[in-house]
Structure formats: structure tokens, C-alpha cells
Amino acid sequence: AQSVTQLDSQVPVFEEAPVELRCNYSSSVSVYLFWYVQYPNQGLQLLLKYLSGSTLVKGINGFEAEFNKSQTSFHLRKPSVHISDTAEYFCAVSEGTGGFKTIFGAGTRLFVKA
Amino acid sequence: GAVVSQHPSWVICKSGTSVKIECRSLDFQATTMFWYRQFPKKSLMLMATSNEGSKATYEQGVEKDKFLINHASLTLSTLTVTSAHPEDSSFYICSARDSGTSGTGELFFGEGSRLTVL
Numbered sequence: 001a002q003s004v005t006q007l008d009s010q011v012p013v014f015e016e017a018p019v020e021l022r023c024n025y026s027s028s029v030s031v032y033l034f035w036y037v038q039y040p041n042q043g044l045q046l047l048l049k050y051l052s053g054s055t056l057v058k059g060i061n062g063f064e065a066e067f068n069k070s071q072t073s074f075h076l077r078k079p080s081v082h083i084s085d086t087a088e089y090f091c092a093v094s095e096g097t098g099g100f101k102t103i104f105g106a107g108t109r110l111f112v113k114a
Numbered sequence: 115g116a117v118v119s120q121h122p123s124w125v126i127c128k129s130g131t132s133v134k135i136e137c138r139s140l141d142f143q144a145t146t147m148f149w150y151r152q153f154p155k156k157s158l159m160l161m162a163t164s165n166e167g168s169k170a171t172y173e174q175g176v177e178k179d180k181f182l183i184n185h186a187s188l189t190l191s192t193l194t195v196t197s198a199h200p201e202d203s204s205f206y207i208c209s210a211r212d213s214g215t216s217g218t219g220e221l222f223f224g225e226g227s228r229l230t231v232l
Contacts, residue, residue: 034220043120043207043223044158090157094221102148102209102221106157 002027002093006105014113015083021076021108023091033074034092034102035065044090050074061085086112116142118210120224127198128232134194135227137208143188144210148221149181152205164191198231205229 007022025031032051036044048059055067065076074091091105117140127133137147145166150158162183163171170183180202182194191210195202205228209221 032220036223041205041226041228043118043225044209044221045223046220049220092221101160101163103160104150104158 002031002095002103004091004093004103004105006091006108008108009106010109010111012111012113013081016080018079019077019081019085019110021089021091021110023074023076023105025072025074025091025093027093027095029095032094033065033067034094035059035063035074035076036090036092036104037061038088038090038107040087047076047089081110081112083112083114085110116140116210116212116222118208118222118224120208120227122227123225124228126230126232129199130197132194132196133198133229134192135206135208135229137191137193137210137224139189139210139212139222142210142212142222144191144212145188147185147191147208147210149183149191149193150207150209152207152226154205158207161193195229198229200231203229203231 003026005024013019034049035047037047038044047063048057050057050067058064063078088107090107092102094102119138121136147164149161151161152158160173161176164183164185166185172178185191205226207226208224
């Protein structure tokens with residue numbers, strides 16, 4: 001069975017500073033990897049996804065992530081954050097079988113300060 | 115993009131009553147939908163996989179008689195919380211995978227339904 005570990009529960013950062021949100025996963029088969037963002041009292045919105053091919057994936061709002069198979073990681077980065085990026089970020093893994101059941105990490109609260 | 119709609123977005127009920135939450139895929143067909151539960155400041159816990167035309171598959175520890183799931187069509191899945199109690203209060207989120215999207219596994223999420231049981 002797959003699992004996801006988000007190493008930081010909270011990440012405070014100043015506006016316009018770079019940020020990295022860490023994610024590690026484990027699975028016995030090939031997986032698809034995702035980052036989702038959740039604003040208060042809302043559902044989840046897809047930031048980006050890795051399915052195959054290039055290990056550097058670019059998403060919306062200036063975010064990108066790099067798939068590292070040897071380290072089983074999929075860290076999310078943004079070179080310069082804005083106040084509006086304050087939200088909860090979830091890393092998720094989906095195995096390509098069994099209906100693509102998706103498991104989420106515990107989430108990382110990104111708090112951007114002025 | 116694909117849109118998933120949940121209704122109601124917010125519901126308050128008395129203890130002992132049942133509450134139904136609907137999840138609809140508005141512009142695509144979904145043979146599979148997923149129901150998640152999210153506690154305050156916590157991650158999403160997968161409750162069950164809803165399969166069109168067949169029984170749902172529940173995760174370990176989830177009471178299937180408490181959380182009834184029906185996936186009667188390719189665009190609608192419902193979650194009924196039966197005999198609700200205060201500990202069932204939570205944020206329930208559904209998601210769906212576009213059956214026409216080959217092999218991506220991407221999920222589209224509803225806006226969530228906040229249930230408060232008094």
C-alpha cells in the first residue's frame with residue numbers, strides 16, 4: 001500500500017521569499033503524484049501532477065515540483081511567494097491500479113507574512 | 115475544466131437524524147467517485163470508493179452501515195450519514211475521476227460539505 005509523508009506541518013515564510021514544501025512517498029508500484037491546495041472551507045484544487053516523462057513539473061500559480069525516484073520525493077517549490085499563497089498544501093499519491101485510489105499526506109500549512 | 119458539485123455545502127442536523135450529501139460531476143462521467151472526511155486542521159481520510167452500479171468499497175475502520183454510499187448514475191454519488199451523532203461532525207469532500215481521461219488518475223474535487231450534528 002502507498003503512503004505519503006509531508007515533513008513539515010507548518011512553513012512560515014516572508015513575502016517574495018522562495019519556499020519548498022517537502023513530500024516523500026512509498027509504494028511498491030509505479031505511482032502518479034499530485035500537489036493540491038486548499039483554501040479555508042473549500043475543496044481542493046490541483047496545483048500540478050506527475051504522471052511520467054520529465055521529472056520537473058510546472059503547475060499553476062508559479063509552482064513547480066520535481067520527482068526524484070531514487071529518493072522517493074516530490075517536493076513543491078516556488079521562487080517567490082505572495083500573501084495569497086497562504087493555504088494548506090497536500091501531497092497525494094495514486095497507484096495506477098484499483099481505480100486510482102488516492103492517498104493524501106497530512107498537509108503543510110504555508111503561511112506567507114508581509 | 116472538469117467540475118464537481120457538492121450539495122449541501124453546509125448542514126446542521128439534530129442527533130439521531132440522517133443527512134444525505136450529493137456529489138455530481140457536471141461536465142464529465144465518473145464511474146468512480148471517492149468520499150473523504152477531513153477533521154479540523156487534519157488531512158483527508160479516504161472513507162470509501164464509490165463505484166457506479168455496484169457496491170462501494172469502504173476503507174478499514176469506516177462503518178458501512180453508518181455511511182451509506184449510492185452511485186446510481188455516472189454523474190451522481192450520494193453519501194448518507196445515518197443516525198448522525200456529534201462525533202460525525204466533519205467536513206466531507208467528494209472527488210471524481212473523469213472516466214474519459216485515460217490513465218491520469220487526477221481527481222476533481224467538490225467544494226465540500228460541512229456537517230454539524232447537535
